[in-house]
Amino acid sequence: MAKQILRIENLRKKYGDTEVLKGVSLTVEEGEVVVIIGPSGTGKSTLLRCINHLTTADSGDIYLENQKIERGKTDLNKVRQQIGMVFQDFNLFNHLTAIQNVSIGLVKVKKMDKKKAMEKAYKELARVGLEDKINHYPAELSGGQKQRVAIARALAMDPKIMLFDEPTSALDPELIGEVLAVMKDLAMAGMTMIVVSHELGFARDAADRIVFLENGVVSEIGTPEKIFYNPEKQRTKEFISKITQLHTSGNNQESAGL
Amino acid sequence: MMEHVNFLISILPELWKGLLVSLELSAGALLLGLIIGLPVSLARTYGKGIIKAIAVAYIELIRGTPMVVQLVIIYFGLPDIGIVLDRIPAAIIALGINSSAYQAEYFRGAILSIDSGQMMAAEAIGMSKRQAVLNIILPQALRLVLPPWSNELVYMIKYTSVAFLIAVPELMARGKMIISWTFKPLEVLFWVGVIYVIVLSLVAKIVDTIEAKISIPGFQMSRESF
Amino acid sequence: MGINEHTWKVISAIPYLLKGVGMTLKITFLALIFGAFFGLLLALARVYGGSISRRFAIVYSRIIRSLPLLVILFMLYYLASEILDLSPFLAVVLALAVHTSAYQSEIFRGSIQSISKGQMEAALALGMSKFQCVLYIILPQALRRALPYWSNEAAIVLKDSALAYVLGIAELMRRGEYVVARSSQSALLTYLIIGIIYFILTSVLTRSLLYAEKKLRIPC
Ligand SMILES: Nc1ncnc2c1ncn2[C@@H]1O[C@H](COP(=O)(O)OP(=O)(O)OP(=O)(O)O)[C@@H](O)[C@H]1O
Ligand SMILES: [Mg+2]
Numbered sequence: 001m002a003k004q005i006l007r008i009e010n011l012r013k014k015y016g017d018t019e020v021l022k023g024v025s026l027t028v029e030e031g032e033v034v035v036i037i038g039p040s041g042t043g044k045s046t047l048l049r050c051i052n053h054l055t056t057a058d059s060g061d062i063y064l065e066n067q068k069i070e071r072g073k074t075d076l077n078k079v080r081q082q083i084g085m086v087f088q089d090f091n092l093f094n095h096l097t098a099i100q101n102v103s104i105g106l107v108k109v110k111k112m113d114k115k116k117a118m119e120k121a122y123k124e125l126a127r128v129g130l131e132d133k134i135n136h137y138p139a140e141l142s143g144g145q146k147q148r149v150a151i152a153r154a155l156a157m158d159p160k161i162m163l164f165d166e167p168t169s170a171l172d173p174e175l176i177g178e179v180l181a182v183m184k185d186l187a188m189a190g191m192t193m194i195v196v197s198h199e200l201g202f203a204r205d206a207a208d209r210i211v212f213l214e215n216g217v218v219s220e221i222g223t224p225e226k227i228f229y230n231p232e233k234q235r236t237k238e239f240i241s242k243i244t245q246l247h248t249s250g251n252n253q254e255s256a257g258l
Numbered sequence: 259m260m261e262h263v264n265f266l267i268s269i270l271p272e273l274w275k276g277l278l279v280s281l282e283l284s285a286g287a288l289l290l291g292l293i294i295g296l297p298v299s300l301a302r303t304y305g306k307g308i309i310k311a312i313a314v315a316y317i318e319l320i321r322g323t324p325m326v327v328q329l330v331i332i333y334f335g336l337p338d339i340g341i342v343l344d345r346i347p348a349a350i351i352a353l354g355i356n357s358s359a360y361q362a363e364y365f366r367g368a369i370l371s372i373d374s375g376q377m378m379a380a381e382a383i384g385m386s387k388r389q390a391v392l393n394i395i396l397p398q399a400l401r402l403v404l405p406p407w408s409n410e411l412v413y414m415i416k417y418t419s420v421a422f423l424i425a426v427p428e429l430m431a432r433g434k435m436i437i438s439w440t441f442k443p444l445e446v447l448f449w450v451g452v453i454y455v456i457v458l459s460l461v462a463k464i465v466d467t468i469e470a471k472i473s474i475p476g477f478q479m480s481r482e483s484f
Numbered sequence: 485m486g487i488n489e490h491t492w493k494v495i496s497a498i499p500y501l502l503k504g505v506g507m508t509l510k511i512t513f514l515a516l517i518f519g520a521f522f523g524l525l526l527a528l529a530r531v532y533g534g535s536i537s538r539r540f541a542i543v544y545s546r547i548i549r550s551l552p553l554l555v556i557l558f559m560l561y562y563l564a565s566e567i568l569d570l571s572p573f574l575a576v577v578l579a580l581a582v583h584t585s586a587y588q589s590e591i592f593r594g595s596i597q598s599i600s601k602g603q604m605e606a607a608l609a610l611g612m613s614k615f616q617c618v619l620y621i622i623l624p625q626a627l628r629r630a631l632p633y634w635s636n637e638a639a640i641v642l643k644d645s646a647l648a649y650v651l652g653i654a655e656l657m658r659r660g661e662y663v664v665a666r667s668s669q670s671a672l673l674t675y676l677i678i679g680i681i682y683f684i685l686t687s688v689l690t691r692s693l694l695y696a697e698k699k700l701r702i703p704c
Contacts, residue, residue, distance in 0.1 A: 054605055081611030091602035095625045095702050105610035108620055139703040150606075157610060322639075322683040324646035326657060327675060334664065335672030412550075419552035423650065430554055443562040451547075451555050458550040 002029040005161050005192045011060035020046050022216035031190045035203040038213035044196045048163045052083040084154030084162040089170050090146040092138040099134040102153045124152040128182045144175030164195040198243050212236050269436050276432030283418040290354025295361030303366050320359035328352050333424045349421035364406040368399040408465040494673045497663045504656035511645045515580035523588025530593050548586035572651040584641050595630035635693035639686045
C-alpha cells in the first residue's frame with residue numbers, strides 16, 4: 001500500500017447555525033489525484049480551506065503524513081508550506097512581478113538565498129510555460145497565465161500535496177485548456193492533488209478517485225469509471241448528467257454565437 | 259468635583275455665544291463657497307480657453323495657500339487699497355473663498371463621475387449641452403456630491419476657529435478670553451474641545467439622516483473620502 | 485512715490501521672509517513623519533488589533549478629527565509650558581503630528597482594507613506568518629494605494645503649519661507679521677508674497693510626491 005499523505009477524519013464546520021461540513025472523512029495517498037465535485041454551496045471550498053487551516057474546523061482531525069495538525073501546537077506556517085494551494089481567483093500578489101510572486105515564499109518563508117530563489121522560481125515558471133513572462137506584473141497577464149503563475153508559486157515551495165479550488169472557473173473558455181494541461185502534467189509527474197473542479201474531462205483523464213460531496217457529506221466516492229458510468233446513487237448520476245449537459249449546451253451556445 | 263461643575267456653568271454662557279458665532283461663520287462661508295464654487299466648477303469642467311484657465315488658476319491658488327494667509331490678506335491687506343472690512347464679514351469672505359475652491363473640486367469630481375452616456379442620451383433627445391448639464395447632469399451630481407460636501411461642512415466648522423486670529427469672538431476666541439481671566443487654560447480648552455466634539459457629532463448625525471432620506475437606490479458615493 | 489517706497493521696503497524684506505521657509509519645512513517634515521508613524525500604527529491597530537486597541541484607535545481618530553488644530557495646538561502649548569517641559573517648537577510639531585495622525589490613520593486604514601482578502605490568504609497558504617503577510621504583501625500594496633491621499637494630507641500639513649506663528653515661532657507667517665508691523669501700508673504686498681511662497685512650496689511638494697507615485701506605480 002502506498003504512503004498516506006493526508007487523512008481527514010470526521011471533519012465538521014458550522015457557520016452560524018448552518019452546518020456546512022457534517023463529518024467528512026477522506027484519505028489521500030501519495031501520488032493520488034482526487035477530484036471533488038458537488039453542487040454549489042455544499043462546502044467544497046470550506047473543506048479545502050480547513051485542510052490548511054485557513055478556516056478552522058469545529059471538530060475532526062487532519063493528519064499530514066500521519067502527523068496530526070493541532071491548532072496551537074503544530075506550527076501552522078510549517079504545515080502550510082507543505083500544502084500548496086491554488087485559488088479560483090488566483091490571488092497573485094499585485095505588487096510583485098511573476099517571478100517575484102514565485103520567489104517571495106522561498107525568500108521570506110524558507111529563507112532561501114535570493115539568487116537561488118530566483119533560479120528556482122525561473123525553473124517553476126518555465127515548467128508552466130511562462131519563461132517569457134517572468135517580469136510581467138499580474139495586471140499584465142491573461143487569466144490563464146495568472147493561474148499558471150499561481151501554480152508555479154505553490155509548486156516552488158515543494159509541497160507534499162496541492163489543493164486546487166476551482167482553478168479554471170474564473171477563466172474564459174479558451175484559456176481553460178492551458179491551465180488543465182499544466183495540471184495534467186503535474187498529475188503525470190506524480191504530484192498528490194486534491195482538485196475541486198467540474199471539468200469532467202480532466203476528472204476522467206487525471207483523477208484516481210472522484211468524490212461527490214453533497215450537503216456537507218461525502219455522498220459517493222470511487223474511480224472515474226464507477227462514478228461516471230456506474231454510480232451507486234441516483235443523485236450522483238443526476239448531478240453528472242446535469243454537469244455534462246451544462247457543459248455541452250454552453251459549448252453549443254458558443255459555437256452558435258460564432 | 260463640584261468646583262469643576264460650577265466652573266463649567268460659569269463659563270458656559272460665554273462659550274455658547276462663541277459657538278453661535280462659529281456656526282454663523284460656517285453657514286455664511288459654506289453658502290458663499292457654494293455660490294462661487296458651483297460656477298467655478300462648471301467653468302473648469304465645461305469651459306474653454308481663458309475661462310477654463312481662470313477657473314483652474316483660482317482653484318489651484320486657493321488650494322495651494324494656507325487659509326490664515328487668505329484671511330490676513332483680506333482683513334489686514336485689503337485696507338492698503340482702501341477696502342476696509344469688519345471682522346465678521348472679512349472672516350466670512352475669507353472662509354467662503356477658501357471653501358469655494360474645495361467645493362468646486364467636489365462638484366467637478368461628481369460631474370466627472372457621471373457616465374458619459376447620460377450626456378449622450380440627453381443630446382440624443384435634442385437637448386442643448388446647457389440643457390443637458392442643467393437638467394440631467396447637475397441633478398445627479400448634486401446628489402453624489404453630498405458625502406464629500408458634508409465633509410466640507412465639518413471642516414468649515416473646525417476651521418472657523420482661525421477667525422480668532424483676527425479677533426472674531428467665536429468659540430476659540432472666547433475660550434482664549436476666558437483663559438486670560440481665569441488662568442485655567444487646560445480646563446477651558448478641554449471644555450472648548452468637548453463642545454466641538456459634540457457639535458460635530460451632531461452635525462454628522464444630521465447629515466447621515468439627510469443622506470439616507472434623499473438617497474436613490476444604486477446611487478451612492480463613499481462617505482470616507484479621506 | 486509713497487507706494488514705491490513701501491513696495492521697496494517689502495521687496496527688500498524678501499530674503500528675511502525666505503529664511504522662514506526652513507522653519508516651515510522643518511515643522512512640516514517632522515510633523516508628517518511622526519504623524520505617518522502614529523497614523524500607521526493606529527491603522528494597523530484598527531484593522532488587525534484586538535478589541536481594545538481597535539476601540540482606542542477609533543475613539544482617538546473620532547475625537548482628534550473633531551478638534552480644530554488651534555485647540556490641539558493651545559492644549560499642547562499649555563501642557564508643554566505648565567506640566568511637561570517642551571519648547572513651543574516641539575508643541576507645534578506635536579500638535580500637527582497628533583492632528584494629522586488621525587487623518588493619516590483613516591487614509592492607511594482605507595488603503596489596507598482595500599487590498600482584497602485573497603492576498604492575505606494566498607500569503608498564509610505559502611506559510612507566511614501574519615506579520616510577514618502584513619509586512620511583505622499587504623503594506624507594499626496598501627501604502628502605494630495610500631500615496632495620492634497621503635500627498636494631499638502632506639500639503640494640508642504644510643499649510644496648517646502656518647498656524648505655528650500664533651506661538652511665536654519664526655516661520656514664514658510670523659516673519660510676515662514682523663515685516664507688516666515695521667512699515668505701514670505693507671500688509672497686502674507682504675501677505676501676497678507669503679501666499680506665493682506657500683503656493684510654490686505646496687506645488688513643489690505635491691509635484692514631487694506625484695513623481696514618487698509614478699515611480700512606484702504598479703500596472704493595474
Ligand atoms: N465565511 C463564511 N461565513 C459564513 N458562511 C460561509 C462562509 N464561507 C462559506 N459559507 C457558507 O458555507 C457554505 C459552503 O460554502 P463553500 O464555499 O464551501 O461552498 P462550495 O461548495 O465551495 O460552493 P461553490 O461551488 O459555490 O464554490 C455556503 O452556504 C456558504 O454560504
Ligand atoms: Mg467554492
